[in-house]
Structure formats: C-alpha cells, structure tokens
Amino acid sequence: MANLKEIRNRITSIGSTMQITSAMKMVSAAKLKKAQDAITAMRPYSSKLTELLQNLSATLEGDAGGAYSTQREVSKVLLVVITSNRGLCGGFNSSITKTVVKTVAEKYADKTVELLTIGKKGKVTLGKTFNVIDSRDDVFDDLTFENVALVAEKLMKLYIEGAYDKIEVVYNRFKNAATQIPQVEQFLPIKPVEGDEVIANSDYIFEPSKEEIVLALIPKSLKTQLYKSIRDSFAAEHGARMTAMHKATDNATDLRDDLLLTYNKARQAAITNEILEIVGGAEALKN
Numbered sequence: 001m002a003n004l005k006e007i008r009n010r011i012t013s014i015g016s017t018m019q020i021t022s023a024m025k026m027v028s029a030a031k032l033k034k035a036q037d038a039i040t041a042m043r044p045y046s047s048k049l050t051e052l053l054q055n056l057s058a059t060l061e062g063d064a065g066g067a068y069s070t071q072r073e074v075s076k077v078l079l080v081v082i083t084s085n086r087g088l089c090g091g092f093n094s095s096i097t098k099t100v101v102k103t104v105a106e107k108y109a110d111k112t113v114e115l116l117t118i119g120k121k122g123k124v125t126l127g128k129t130f131n132v133i134d135s136r137d138d139v140f141d142d143l144t145f146e147n148v149a150l151v152a153e154k155l156m157k158l159y160i161e162g163a164y165d166k167i168e169v170v171y172n173r174f175k176n177a178a179t180q181i182p183q184v185e186q187f188l189p190i191k192p193v194e195g196d197e198v199i200a201n202s203d204y205i206f207e208p209s210k211e212e213i214v215l216a217l218i219p220k221s222l223k224t225q226l227y228k229s230i231r232d233s234f235a236a237e238h239g240a241r242m243t244a245m246h247k248a249t250d251n252a253t254d255l256r257d258d259l260l261l262t263y264n265k266a267r268q269a270a271i272t273n274e275i276l277e278i279v280g281g282a283e284a285l286k287n
Contacts, residue, residue, distance in 0.1 A: 004270065007263040011256060018252045024088065025245035028238045032177060035235035039174055039228070046228040053190075053217050056210060067160045068218050069190040076112045078133070078164040079103070080155065080187065080226070081126060082171035082233040083119035085140050089237055090244035092172060092180060093121040099182040100126060100170055114164075118151070118230060143234060145227050152223040159188040171229045177239040183232075187225065190218065 081100055083093045104113050114131045117123040123135040136151055155167055167188040172180040206213060 004263065004266055007259055007266060011259050011263065014252050014256045014259065018249055018256070021245045021248040021252060025242055025249060028242035028245060032235065032238040032242055035231070035238055036174070039231045039235045042228055042231060046224050049217070049221050049224055053214065053221050056214055056217075068156065068188060068222070071189055072162075072165040074108075074111060074165045076114070076164045076166075077108050078155070078158065078167045079113060079115050080167065080169045081115050081117045081119075081122045082169065082230055083117065083122035083125075084233075084237045085120045085137055086241075087121065088244060089241035090247075092237055092240035093119075093125065095180065095182050096122065096170060096172060097125050099184065101129075103168075103170065103184055104130075116151075116155070119233075139230065140234070143230065145223070148227040148230055149223045152226045153219075155187060155226070156219065156222060164188075169226065169229050171233040172236040172240075174232050174235040174239060178243050180236040180240055183229075185225070185229065187222065190222075 079100060081096060083096050087093070100115070114133050115122075115126055117126065117132055117135045118137070118139050120135075120137045123132055123137070126132065134154075139147055139151065158164055159167055166186070169183075169185045169187050171183055171185075173183045175181055
C-alpha cells in the first residue's frame with residue numbers, strides 16, 4: 001500500500017484534473033447551445049434549396065446543370081474530411097478516420113484518392129496514409145459563410161478543371177449531445193433527381209429562364225451544402241466534447257472517492273499502530 005503522502009498527492013492531482021474537465025464541460029455546453037441553434041435554423045433552408053434545385057432541374061431537358069452535373073468515369077476522387085482542431089472529444093475524430101478508411105476500401109479501392117482536410121486532427125491522422133492536397137484549419141477560427149464559400153469555390157474549380165471526377169464530403173452529423181452520425185455526402189457532380197420524384201409541371205412563369213435560375217442556384221447550393229456540413233460537424237464536436245468531459249469528471253470523482261477511502265483506511269491504521277505502540281511502551285514502563 002502507498003504511503004499517506006503519495007495518496008494525498010494523487011488526491012490533489014485528481015482534484016485539479018476534475019476542475020479542468022468540469023470547466024471544459026461547461027464551456028462546451030455553452031458553445032453547443034449556440035452551434036445547435038445555428039444548425040437547427042439552417043437545415044430547413046439548406047434542404048429546401050436543394051429540393052428546389054432538384055425539382056427545377058427535373059423539369060428541364062438535357063444537361064441543365066452545366067459543368068457541375070457532368071457525370072465522368074471515376075478515376076480520381078477527392079474526399080473533403082471535416083474533423084476538429086482540438087482533441088478531448090471522445091471518439092469524434094476517430095469515427096471520421098474509420099469512415100474515410102472504410103469508404104476508400106469499399107468504394108474506391110482501385111481509384112486514386114486524395115484528401116482535403118478541414119481541421120488539424122484529420123490532417124495529422126490521415127496524412128500518414130493518404131495524400132492531403134490542402135488543409136484548411138483556419139476555417140474554425142472564423143466560421144462564416146464567406147470563409148466556407150472560398151473553400152467551396154476551390155472545390156468547384158478543381159472539379160470543372162477535371163482534376164477530380166468525384167468529390168465527397170465526410171463529416172459528423174449532429175443528432176444530439178451524445179450522438180454523432182458519420183456521413184458521406186456527394187458534393188460534385190450534382191446528384192440527379194432519384195426515383196420517380198418528378199414534380200408535376202405547374203403553370204409557373206419564370207423570370208429569368210429556368211436554365212439561368214438553375215445555373216445561378218447551383219454554386220449557391222454547393223456553398224450552402226458545405227457550410228451546413230461544417231456547421232453540423234462543429235455542433236457535433238462540442239456535443240462530443242461535453243459528453244466526454246462529463247464522463248471524465250464522473251470517472252475522476254469515482255477515483256477520488258476510492259483514494260479518499262484508501263487514505264482514510266491507511267491513516268486509521270497508522271493511528272491505531274501509534275496507539276498500540278504508546279500503550280505497549282506504557283505497559284513496559286510499569287513493569
């Protein structure tokens with residue numbers, strides 16, 4: 001059994017750790033509320049914009065999406081991997097790493113795959129295995145639509161120039177504070193309307209023409225899609241960190257309580273031994 005001083009030092013150390021994890025939990029909880037409100041407000045707009053674009057495209061003949069909807073034979077793929085800049089958020093980043101590895105193994109085993117990472121953790125982990133063409137860690141320093149739009153414009157340019165035949169976004173979708181769902185979404189080329197979901201040709205007058213509206217909406221829709229993905233990941237990160245710090249605080253509390261019990265037992269044993277020694281010495285003096 002460790003001596004009293006060692007146990008006391010460990011109790012003090014665990015107490016300091018509990019203060020840190022508890023503070024991080026409260027900070028993440030505050031940031032989560034703001035991030036959750038932002039993504040909750042944005043999702044309906046993003047989905048409605050995509051739906052509007054698909055419905056309008058479905059009423060057009062030919063290749064209405066221009067260069068952004070050109071379906072090419074896939075030989076080079078770019079994965080946009082969204083992780084976090086900081087750790088201490090449980091399995092948040094590792095789930096994205098596993099999703100990327102699984103996606104490449106199952107879908108693109110015989111293709112050339114390169115990455116563009118948003119977040120330091122993705123670059124550090126996946127950079128050992130894959131070729132990372134660029135890393136935009138600065139996006140989280142000032143998470144605005146304008147900054148994300150610059151990244152989206154770069155991706156659109158790479159696709160139009162033919163550098164890649166397909167671009168997908170890998171991120172954690174926020175469900176609640178305890179649950180994050182890894183997602184792989186196609187970014188380019190634009191997915192055609194699936195199934196028989198063709199909207200009836202209502203008697204609308206379009207000004208300007210449908211083609212012009214679609215070509216103007218596509219870049220805006222793509223920028224919004226990437227911004228939504230990053231916002232989703234940002235909210236999921238804070239939810240994961242809050243949950244991880246809550247568990248860490250609980251575990252530290254249990255460990256501290258066990259050490260306090262051990263400390264009290266050791267101290268009681270030491271006191272008992274001292275009393276026995278004193279009593280034994282007194283008895284010896286009497287004799």
